[in-house]
Structures are given as C-alpha cells and as structure tokens.
Amino acid sequence: xxxxxxxxxxxxxxxxxxxxxxxxxxxxxxxxxxxxxxxxxxxxxxxxxxxxxxxxxxxxxxxxxxxxxxxxxxxxxxxxxxxxxxxx
Numbered sequence: 001x002x003x004x005x006x007x008x009x010x011x012x013x014x015x016x017x018x019x020x021x022x023x024x025x026x027x028x029x030x031x032x033x034x035x036x037x038x039x040x041x042x043x044x045x046x047x048x049x050x051x052x053x054x055x056x057x058x059x060x061x062x063x064x065x066x067x068x069x070x071x072x073x074x075x076x077x078x079x080x081x082x083x084x085x086x087x088x
Contacts, residue, residue, distance in 0.1 A: 003065035013057035029074035
C-alpha cells in the first residue's frame, strides 16, 4: 500500500478551507484515500468532518495512504495539497 508522510503547510492546519480542498481532491480519486496524524488512526480523507477530527495543525506530520489501482497517483495528489499552504 503506497503511503507518503508530509507536514501540514496551511497555517490553520487541516481545518475550514484547507480541509474542504483536501477532501474534495481525495474524493475525486479513483481509490479510497486515507489520512492519519502520525501515531493516530487513519480516517477517510474524502470527508471534511474526518479531516477536522484529526486536529492536524500547522507543521504536524500526516500519513496519506491508498490501496488499489492508481493508489500511488492518488496519494501523491492529496499529499501535494496537504504540503501546500491553502490558507489564501
């Protein structure tokens, strides 16, 4: 199962606008994408509510994973968003 570790780049963490953008991108992938805060349980990345329950703040490391055909591309797409400052 492909996975990638990235630091949350948005100053507000995975809340509000950044969470909505990440959830939308994750839901658009051909496979189910999961995200976990380092040391925590994974949740479905396609849900804004799930992302907000992670309480992942600025600089926190998260692990993004997926399984199935196209998983590597899906993980990379979501990881790039998480690693981008989406506050603007």
